[in-house]
Amino acid sequence: xxxxxxxxxxxxxxxxxxxxxxxxxxxxxxxxxxxxxxxxxxxxxxxxxxxxxxxxxxxxxxxxxxxxxxxxxxxxxxxxxxxxxxxxxxxxxxxxxxxxxxxxxxxxxxxxxxxxxxxxxxxxxxxxxxxxxxxxxxxxxxxxxxxxxxxxxxxxxxxxxxxxxxxxxxxxxxxxxxxxxxxxxxxxxxxxxxxxxxxxxxxxxxxxxxxxxxxxxxxxxxxxxxxxxxxxxxxxxxxxxxxxxxxxxxxxxxxxxxxxxxxxxxxxxxxxxxxxxxxxxxxxxxxxxxxxxxxxxxxxxxxxxxxxxxxxxxxxxxxxxxxxxxxxxxxxxxxxxxxxxxxxxxxxxxxxxxxxxxxxxxxxxxxxxxxxxxxxxxxxxxxxxxxxxxxxxxxxxxxxxxxxxxxxxxxxxxxxxxxxxxxxxxxxxxxxxxxxxxxxxxxxxxxxxxxxxxxxxxxxxxxxxxxxxxxxxxx
Amino acid sequence: xxxxxxxxxxxxxxxxxxxxxxxxxxxxxxxxxxxxxxxxxxxxxxxxxxxxxxxxxxxxxxxxxxxxxxxxxxxxxxxxxxxxxxxxxxxxxxxxxxxxxxxxxxxxxxxxxxxxxxxxxxxxxxxxxxxxxxxxxxxxxxxxxxxxxxxxxxxxxxxxxxxxxxxxxxxxxxxxxxxxxxxxxxxxxxxxxxxxxxxxxxxxxxxxxxxxxxxxxxxxxxxxxxxxxxxxxxxxxxxxxxxxxxxxxxxxxxxxxxxxxxxxxxxxxxxxxxxxxxxxxxxxxxxxxxxxxxxxxxxxxxxxxxxxxxxxxxxxxxxxxxxxxxxxxxxxxxxxxxxxxxxxxxxxxxxxxxxxxxxxxxxxxxxxxxxxxxxxxxxxxxxxxxxxxxxx
Ligand SMILES: Cc1cc2nc3c(=O)[nH]c(=O)nc-3n(C[C@H](O)[C@H](O)[C@H](O)COP(=O)(O)OP(=O)(O)OC[C@H]3O[C@@H](n4cnc5c(N)ncnc54)[C@H](O)[C@@H]3O)c2cc1C
Ligand SMILES: Cc1cc2nc3c(=O)[nH]c(=O)nc-3n(C[C@H](O)[C@H](O)[C@H](O)COP(=O)(O)OP(=O)(O)OC[C@H]3O[C@@H](n4cnc5c(N)ncnc54)[C@H](O)[C@@H]3O)c2cc1C
Numbered sequence: 060x061x062x063x064x065x066x067x068x069x070x071x072x073x074x075x076x077x078x079x080x081x082x083x084x085x086x087x088x089x090x091x092x093x094x095x096x097x098x099x100x101x102x103x104x105x106x107x108x109x110x111x112x113x114x115x116x117x118x119x120x121x122x123x124x125x126x127x128x129x130x131x132x133x134x135x136x137x138x139x140x141x142x143x144x145x146x147x148x149x150x151x152x153x154x155x156x157x158x159x160x161x162x163x164x165x166x167x168x169x170x171x172x173x174x175x176x177x178x179x180x181x182x183x184x185x186x187x188x189x190x191x192x193x194x195x196x197x198x199x200x201x202x203x204x205x206x207x208x209x210x211x212x213x214x215x216x217x218x219x220x221x222x223x224x225x226x227x228x229x230x231x232x233x234x235x236x237x238x239x240x241x242x243x244x245x246x247x248x249x250x251x252x253x254x255x256x257x258x259x260x261x262x263x264x265x266x267x268x269x270x271x272x273x274x275x276x277x278x279x280x281x282x283x284x285x286x287x288x289x290x291x292x293x294x295x296x297x298x299x300x301x302x303x304x305x306x307x308x309x310x311x312x313x314x315x316x317x318x319x320x321x322x323x324x325x326x327x328x329x330x331x332x333x334x335x336x337x338x339x340x341x342x343x344x345x346x347x348x349x350x351x352x353x354x355x356x357x358x359x360x361x362x363x364x365x366x367x368x369x370x371x372x373x374x375x376x377x378x379x380x381x382x383x384x385x386x387x388x389x390x391x392x393x394x395x396x397x398x399x400x401x402x403x404x405x406x407x408x409x410x411x412x413x414x415x416x417x418x419x420x421x422x423x424x425x426x427x428x429x430x431x432x433x434x435x436x437x438x439x440x441x442x443x444x445x446x447x448x449x450x451x452x453x454x455x456x457x458x459x460x461x462x463x464x465x466x467x468x469x470x471x472x473x474x475x476x477x478x479x480x481x482x483x484x485x486x487x488x489x490x491x492x493x494x495x496x497x498x499x500x501x502x503x504x505x506x507x508x509x510x511x512x513x514x515x516x517x518x519x520x521x522x523x524x525x526x527x528x529x530x531x532x533x534x
Numbered sequence: 535x536x537x538x539x540x541x542x543x544x545x546x547x548x549x550x551x552x553x554x555x556x557x558x559x560x561x562x563x564x565x566x567x568x569x570x571x572x573x574x575x576x577x578x579x580x581x582x583x584x585x586x587x588x589x590x591x592x593x594x595x596x597x598x599x600x601x602x603x604x605x606x607x608x609x610x611x612x613x614x615x616x617x618x619x620x621x622x623x624x625x626x627x628x629x630x631x632x633x634x635x636x637x638x639x640x641x642x643x644x645x646x647x648x649x650x651x652x653x654x655x656x657x658x659x660x661x662x663x664x665x666x667x668x669x670x671x672x673x674x675x676x677x678x679x680x681x682x683x684x685x686x687x688x689x690x691x692x693x694x695x696x697x698x699x700x701x702x703x704x705x706x707x708x709x710x711x712x713x714x715x716x717x718x719x720x721x722x723x724x725x726x727x728x729x730x731x732x733x734x735x736x737x738x739x740x741x742x743x744x745x746x747x748x749x750x751x752x753x754x755x756x757x758x759x760x761x762x763x764x765x766x767x768x769x770x771x772x773x774x775x776x777x778x779x780x781x782x783x784x785x786x787x788x789x790x791x792x793x794x795x796x797x798x799x800x801x802x803x804x805x806x807x808x809x810x811x812x813x814x815x816x817x818x819x820x821x822x823x824x825x826x827x828x829x830x831x832x833x834x835x836x837x838x839x840x841x842x843x844x845x846x847x848x849x850x851x852x853x854x855x856x857x858x859x860x861x862x863x864x865x866x867x868x869x870x871x872x873x874x875x876x877x878x879x880x881x882x883x884x885x886x887x888x889x890x891x892x893x894x895x896x897x898x899x900x901x902x903x904x905x906x907x908x909x910x911x912x913x914x915x916x917x918x919x920x921x922x923x924x925x926x
Contacts (some may be wrong), residue, residue, distance in 0.1 A: 144822065144823075145823050146811055146822050152823070253883050273873075410852055444799070457700070457704065462571070462572035462575075462715075462716075463574035464572070464575065465573070465574070465575055468574070468575065468579050468696050469696060469700055470742060471573075471696075471799070474847075475846075476775055476846060478847070510698075510818055512821075512842075512846055512847045512848060512849060513692075513821060513823075513847075514846075514847070514848075517775050517842075517845060517846050518843040518844060518845050519836055519844050519845075520774070520830055520841055520842070520843050520844065520845055521841055521842075522839055523826065523827055523830050523845060524830070524831055524834060524841065526827060527827035527828070527830075527831050530824070530827065
């Protein structure tokens with residue numbers, strides 16, 4: 060099957076939904092694809108029917124946006140994984156829930172694939188009961204179940220606070236929140252946030268909620284290890300300034316630890332969009348302008364796939380790409396200059412807010428440095444291929460010359476089914492640490508990210524055979 | 535700028551560069567190895583790693599002339615023997631496996647070719663056995679119903695390319711070779727009776743240059759004013775998720791580009807020389823979906839259990855072919871001390887060519903006669919030396 064439309068949107072989170080709604084309202088034919096069984100993405104993920112009945116909808120605006128998109132006649136292909144790009148460099152390849160292959164073609168493509176959580180291994184990270192905050196949040200919000208009874212929330216970034224609050228709401232005893240940086244003290248750096256009172260109120264609300272529940276908020280602390288038998292039973296914390304030395308041990312039966320998000324750029328890269336390393340985070344990001352335009356004509360990247368910045372920014376970016384497409388299409392419903400100026404101003408304000416917020420937390424480069432120190436040689440870094448920190452370190456030091464991809468080849472880290480989504484950040488840190496000063500005159504992998512390869516997730520051979528048969532059938 | 539001297543400058547740290555550096559360093563020569571990037575990331579990091587010992591009869595899609603089996607087979611035989619001592623010499627495991635392989639046929643013509651191939655193999659002293667379809671399925675029940683005949687060769691094998699090149703380079707360094715990654719060669723000039731090579735911040739003077747730059751072999755030769763007819767192409771590989779040990783042998787097709795084997799980690803590797811979307815000499819060549827679909831469909835037809843697997847990843851890598859598809863190895867006439875080695879199946883030949891290059895440098899007889907494999911047959915008027923771009 061080949062679906063050919065005006066616009067194809069990959070990713071049904073806040074960014075993709077916002078774009079799809081505008082475009083469909085203007086009468087364009089839109090296909091929206093998402094690998095999840097339901098639209099919503101990270102932020103508007105739908106609660107299970109049982110949770111909805113009992114607790115109601117924690118984000119009703121998400122439900123309304125999804126209903127709106129559906130009512131406008133957007134062709135919603137849920138349960139469809141987009142895994143590759145055809146030889147024309149534009150047609151996307153997807154697999155439906157039953158394995159049926161689908162080719163997706165459109166004049167405009169919007170990539171809104173979101174971000175994945177930034178994880179970092181530590182001794183004990185593979186124990187049952189250790190999860191990412193995002194996963195814990197989904198369990199809590201969508202199913203109403205916390206990941207354990209006594210939970211420590213740790214890592215870095217603003218979203219640890221709402222996660223801790225969700226866990227409280229789901230009935231967990233949150234033993235504490237351990238933040239690697241010192242963002243929550245009055246500081247001049249935070250002054251620009253005063254221009255974003257709504258955001259500040261939100262944050263203050265979470266802090267107050269945690270205080271009411273007497274949840275301690277430790278700053279300048281990182282997880283240095285976890286222990287347990289069948290399941291995690293204790294976690295040791297260390298000071299961020301001395302990450303190798305344990306400071307205190309906490310009894311828990313669950314640990315949620317994560318360090319924010321990294322843009323999910325595989326599809327953008329397979330489509331040939333230029334990427335660069337973000338100056339602050341060091342993360343690979345597609346090069347985009349205010350409208351989400353990339354180096355490939357007709358290909359837009361919006362939302363967190365273009366750079367992490369929260370739900371509001373994701374929605375504005377989705378709307379900007381839609382506006383640009385409507386202008387290009389000469390649509391009578393295209394926004395006028397005033398609306399575009401208003402959207403663009405919103406976008407700029409949110410970008411400034413992101414920069415300000417980023418500055419409060421340790422940078423990913425600093426985190427890489429701190430966390431690498433907690434990795435003893437025996438810790439498994441890449442769990443798909445069971446590669447230890449020692450193996451990555453020695454591959455990186457011996458002749459890889461600090462090249463991330465060479466270190467991958469020689470250690471197998473990042474070669475498993477997750478394609479380095481989980482270990483990529485840590486491996487990049489280990490490789491950077493192990494490398495000597497870069498020799499002069501040498502070009503090397505400029506952006507510290509594993510190459511994007513098709514399929515972006517494993518695809519059944521049966522699906523490929525069916526795709527090949529379609530080609531035969533088409534002549 | 536630091537000027538250094540050496541006995542041999544090896545240009546290219548792929549498997550051929552590694553093997554040459556190892557054998558030369560072992561022989562007491564002062565060796566400098568230069569690579570424009572991280573070592574072992576081009577042909578040698580993307581190769582299928584098959585040790586082709588029975589006659590290679592298939593043509594890569596796009597390959598114009600068939601191999602001259604009568605000439606090629608004795609070389610394969612020698613290369614095969616040479617692999618037996620590699621792990622001991624390198625003091626490292628390269629996951630070498632010599633569990634044998636099948637070349638299969640599906641049509642009557644292919645079957646006839648198998649029988650003809652068997653006769654050449656006998657002549658070259660390579661033991662193979664011809665089986666009919668049922669005989670082949672009895673030996674390897676995983677084979678599908680379309681297989682009508684197969685030859686079995688106990689010598690076919692595999693070595694993990696991601697271990698092989700690093701092991702050669704590590705052994706070379708242990709024996710005193712100096713390796714400079716991220717050091718692109720920009721100039722190769724005559725200097726007295728030898729050569730001056732400029733790369734990155736280095737200048738090296740040496741009586742011998744070994745050009746083993748794989749797909750860039752011709753480009754490096756052109757820097758020295760030598761025109762060689764080589765064709766760089768990019769071909770691709772497909773790998774499935776891991777599975778329990780299922781397939782112990784290498785399976786190839788006599789009439790179509792197809793090779794399948796299970797590697798030590800458990801993944802199934804499917805290749806056969808299908809073309810990538812295009813060759814990108816400055817980065818990773820992109821894979822072609824139609825090649826993915828074609829190659830995977832063949833594999834699933836010949837080995838039906840492949841249907842139930844999931845494809846994990848695909849990639850493409852570059853190699854340089856000669857117009858006659860035969861290897862090239864030897865000194866360039868009129869350019870004393872300038873040696874080249876390359877061509878297809880360079881992985882299988884690496885241990886043999888490493889030793890051969892040492893003999894050529896020392897002016898001693900090579901383990902096999904390679905006089906007819908020299909670059910003289912590839913010479914063409916040198917294109918005006920293009921300014922070499924530094925920022926590649
Ligand atoms: C636990 C948690 C708490 C958060 N709390 C807040 C908060 O309080 N405030 C705030 O502003 N932000 C918060 N965020 C961030 C917020 O969720 C994101 O900013 C927002 O969801 C980004 O929207 P998006 O549309 O760019 O991406 P996403 O919402 O991530 O949507 C991307 C979609 O793309 C789909 N997709 C990806 N790849 C493919 C593919 N190959 N094929 C098909 N589909 C694909 C995914 O299934 C997903 O549905 C939180 C996030 C998490 C995880
Ligand atoms: C997908 C694929 C599958 C294959 N399968 C097999 C197989 O199963 N069996 C087999 O026998 N053969 C196979 N081959 C062929 C063979 O493996 C490779 O061609 C072989 O590894 C090449 O080794 P090499 O050392 O000659 O070149 P390469 O490994 O390509 O090394 C050349 C080196 O030269 C360097 N270089 C380039 N320009 C410069 C410069 N200006 N300065 C310094 N250095 C430079 C490059 O960076 C590179 O590292 C395959 C090849 C490919 C691509």
